[in-house]
Structures are given as C-alpha cells and as structure tokens.
Amino acid sequence: MAGLLVNIDVPDRAAAERFYVEAFGLTPLRRFGNNGVELAGWPVRLYLLQKAEGTTGAGADPRRYARHWCPVHLDVVVDDIDAALAQATAAGATVETGIRTDSWGRIVTLADPFGHGICLVQFLNRGYDEIATPA
Incomplete structure (x- = not known):
C-alpha cells in the first residue's frame, strides 16, 4: 500500500473549500480546474471534489447533500x-x-x-x- 487519500464530494467546491479552511485551518495546495482542490494540514491530504446533487455516486445511489x-x-x-x-x-x-x-x-x-x-x-x-x- 502506498498511501491514503481522503476525497469528499461536495456540491460547491468554493464553498466547501472556505468551510474546511475556516473550520480546520487547512491550506489549499492545488486546484484541479474549478471542480477540485487539494487541502493540506492533516496527516493525509483532503480532496474536495465538486459533484452535482443527483448525479450517480457509488453504485446506483444518487448523490445527496x-x-x-x-x-x-x-x-x-x-x-x-x-x-x-x-x-x-x-x-x-x-x-x-x-x-x-x-x-x-x-x-x-x-x-x-x-x-x-x-x-x-x-x-x-x-x-x-x-x-x-x-x-
């Protein structure tokens, strides 16, 4: 095993980034277009991934927020x-x-x-x- 990444789907990447930076003092490292950001400050990197509500997540379950x-x-x-x-x-x-x-x-x-x-x-x-x- 080479490591661990934590990914969180969110409906609004910018709003989620603001929340995790303000709530936990995380620092944005890299952005992936407008739909993703990598945050540092915990023992593992946190990735916030913008995914629209209702789109298919794991299996056939729609994302809901x-x-x-x-x-x-x-x-x-x-x-x-x-x-x-x-x-x-x-x-x-x-x-x-x-x-x-x-x-x-x-x-x-x-x-x-x-x-x-x-x-x-x-x-x-x-x-x-x-x-x-x-x-």
Missing part, C-alpha cells in the same frame, strides 16, 4: 475540543450532540454544510489505550 448517515466519516483529533468546536461552528458546521466525555477522551459530533458527518475528538489520559485490548 442533505444530512445523511454514512458508516465512513471524519474523526478530527484536536488539542482543545471547546476551541475547535467554536471554530467549526463559526465556519458553518452543525452540532449534532453535546460534548461527551469518556475515559479515553472527549467527542462531539457535527455535520459539515454538505451533510457529511464529522467528529471532533480530544484524547485524554492514554487515549484509546484506556479501552484497548490486544488483537
């Missing part, structure tokens, strides 16, 4: 969940739950303006090692 559930989502690890939550909501994220604290850390669930789920995670103590067992 209202809030939707998907088993794949972003967990953004932050140092200060309160500050990160304020920054994300100021940029346009929707808060879906309150901040929850567990032995491993704190978590809050959000949605970006395009319906994609995002969790902010702040590790405490030993992080996931608090609940992990050997495989």
